Amino acid sequence: MKNYLREIWATRYFWSHLARAELKYKFRRSRLGLLWTMINPLILMLMITIIFGNLFGIPMQDFAPYVFSGLIVWEFVLGSALGGCNSLLMSEAYIKQFRHPLVIYPLKTTLVQVATFLIAIQAMFLWLLVTDPTNLWLGIITLPITAFCLFLLGWPIAILTSSINLKYRDFAQVLGLVMQLLWYISPVFFQPEMFKSKELVALLEYNPITHILNLVRAPLLNGSFPSAVDFGYVFGLIAVLSLLAIWRMNRVEKTLVYYF
Amino acid sequence: MTHCYIHIKDATLLYPSSPYNALTLKEEVFKRLSLGKPSRLVYDIQALKQVNLEIKEGERVGIIGRNGAGKSTLLKAIAGVYPLQTGAIETQGKIRAMFDLSLGFEFEATGRENIMYRGLLLGESPKNIREKEQQIIEFAELGDFIDFPIKTYSAGMLVRLAFAISTTVSGEILLLDEILGAGDAAFQAKARKRMEEMISQAKIIVLVSHDMSSIRRICTRAIYLQNGQVIADGPADEVAQKYLVSVGAGGGN
Numbered sequence: 001m002k003n004y005l006r007e008i009w010a011t012r013y014f015w016s017h018l019a020r021a022e023l024k025y026k027f028r029r030s031r032l033g034l035l036w037t038m039i040n041p042l043i044l045m046l047m048i049t050i051i052f053g054n055l056f057g058i059p060m061q062d063f064a065p066y067v068f069s070g071l072i073v074w075e076f077v078l079g080s081a082l083g084g085c086n087s088l089l090m091s092e093a094y095i096k097q098f099r100h101p102l103v104i105y106p107l108k109t110t111l112v113q114v115a116t117f118l119i120a121i122q123a124m125f126l127w128l129l130v131t132d133p134t135n136l137w138l139g140i141i142t143l144p145i146t147a148f149c150l151f152l153l154g155w156p157i158a159i160l161t162s163s164i165n166l167k168y169r170d171f172a173q174v175l176g177l178v179m180q181l182l183w184y185i186s187p188v189f190f191q192p193e194m195f196k197s198k199e200l201v202a203l204l205e206y207n208p209i210t211h212i213l214n215l216v217r218a219p220l221l222n223g224s225f226p227s228a229v230d231f232g233y234v235f236g237l238i239a240v241l242s243l244l245a246i247w248r249m250n251r252v253e254k255t256l257v258y259y260f
Numbered sequence: 261m262t263h264c265y266i267h268i269k270d271a272t273l274l275y276p277s278s279p280y281n282a283l284t285l286k287e288e289v290f291k292r293l294s295l296g297k298p299s300r301l302v303y304d305i306q307a308l309k310q311v312n313l314e315i316k317e318g319e320r321v322g323i324i325g326r327n328g329a330g331k332s333t334l335l336k337a338i339a340g341v342y343p344l345q346t347g348a349i350e351t352q353g354k355i356r357a358m359f360d361l362s363l364g365f366e367f368e369a370t371g372r373e374n375i376m377y378r379g380l381l382l383g384e385s386p387k388n389i390r391e392k393e394q395q396i397i398e399f400a401e402l403g404d405f406i407d408f409p410i411k412t413y414s415a416g417m418l419v420r421l422a423f424a425i426s427t428t429v430s431g432e433i434l435l436l437d438e439i440l441g442a443g444d445a446a447f448q449a450k451a452r453k454r455m456e457e458m459i460s461q462a463k464i465i466v467l468v469s470h471d472m473s474s475i476r477r478i479c480t481r482a483i484y485l486q487n488g489q490v491i492a493d494g495p496a497d498e499v500a501q502k503y504l505v506s507v508g509a510g511g512g513n
Contacts, residue, residue, distance in 0.1 A: 010383075011383070013380045013384075013385055013386055014380040014381055014383075017376065017377065017380045017386075021366065021369065021373070021377065025366070025368045025369065028368065093363040093364035094364055094381060095341075096336075096341060096359075096363070097339075097341065097357065097359055097360070097363060097364065097381075098339075098341070098357075098381060098382075099339065099340035099341055168284055168285040168288060169284060170284040170285050170286055171285055174285055254343040255276060255278075255343070257341060257342060257343070258275060258276055258342075
């Protein structure tokens with residue numbers, strides 16, 4: 001384990017460069033470049049706010065930041081899980097030529113996702129600055145902690161999905177369906193008050209996505225630190241996912257090269 | 261100063277059949293439930309069988325044999341890309357493997373960025389690569405094209421760039437899959453010279469080749485592989501001769 005971590009560190013120039021390059025090429029061919037990362041959730045937010053805000057009768061200035069924070073966190077989770085699926089598959093050329101630890105490729109995907117999140121949340125800060133800047137400072141203070149938690153969540157997720165997807169090529173489709181289901185039972189844009197039945201509220205309570213969302217929402221929307229329960233859920237999930245990822249890589253790291 | 265070496269002990273390498281027997285989650289689930297037609301299974305391919313080799317510093321080893329004998333597999337096992345089923349390969353020294361040079365290029369990126377890319381992949385630090393950058397560009401004769409995305413390059417330009425980058429970063433143990441030539445006649449002469457410099461600097465060379473004349477010219481020792489087993493090991497001239505006779509290409513030269 002110690003040696004393995006040392007090997008990851010030894011290749012740091014390579015994976016950090018891969019991450020930077022991916023961010024760069026993602027936007028090279030569009031005129032707006034990195035701005036797309038901010039505009040994309042902004043437009044989605046406006047659509048959802050207008051449609052559902054009217055449907056449920058929620059005032060825009062309350063609903064918009066709620067939806068926005070939901071979307072950018074959800075994008076991160078989705079990007080790590082579904083985007084992670086391809087991280088090993090797309091690195092075939094490297095994996096077949098060099099003996100680098102395989103987890104550096106999911107690591108690259110996660111770093112790109114964290115960077116995307118950090119760019120997208122700037123648009124949220126901007127929105128709050130214009131509408132209601134009272135909670136902004138708390139949001140900025142807690143951002144490093146939030147980003148670090150997301151990183152620790154995203155990496156094992158991407159390791160798991162990429163290694164499974166390499167073995168079963170239809171895994172991404174199945175996972176897409178699972179994520180769709182998760183989206184409907186998570187308060188990404190539904191507000192807890194909208195859930196009527198007791199079972200659904202309980203489901204929301206035990207859903208770790210709720211607590212990941214709270215990492216961003218508690219400071220920005222309520223002006224408070226995320227609760228101990230939120231951190232408990234998040235770190236619990238990090239521990240479980242990390243153990244799963246370590247167990248999985250222990251088992252398959254050596255044979256994955258044959259699955260290309 | 262430690263001596264470089266490659267010790268291969270009882271190396272057995274199987275290409276597992278499992279990647280080809282269960283390709284999708286759907287198939288896996290159906291198999292577990294014993295639904296669906298049982299598909300015909302393919303079997304593990306034994307690419308290396310009980311290979312024992314000791315390669316010491318200063319040796320230049322050629323690996324010869326027919327297609328599918330396990331030559332490239334052995335090379336990739338030494339490089340650590342393919343794990344062994346049983347046995348062990350121990351190496352001492354910085355390994356530099358040159359398999360498929362144009363693999364892993366980023367086509368949207370410029371030539372200059374790709375130099376950085378590949379250099380980092382080869383384990384260099386950014387500072388080192390920036391120092392060598394100008395030298396690589398000059399050697400590849402790319403001129404102003406270096407700042408164009410490499411998807412605009414011709415095949416020859418791509419090969420020249422790949423060759424220039426790969427041969428700039430050296431190592432103590434050099435693993436080569438076929439002697440590399442690149443580009444037009446003028447560039448080929450230059451490439452050959454660069455290649456020979458690399459070979460003379462490396463402490464151990466392992467070269468896979470079908471070209472017996474380059475084996476004889478470069479190597480001091482040759483290993484003849486057949487069906488994943490070593491069937492001859494000795495001075496390059498003798499083993500190359502034996503190989504030519506056995507494949508019916510006749511003796512002569």
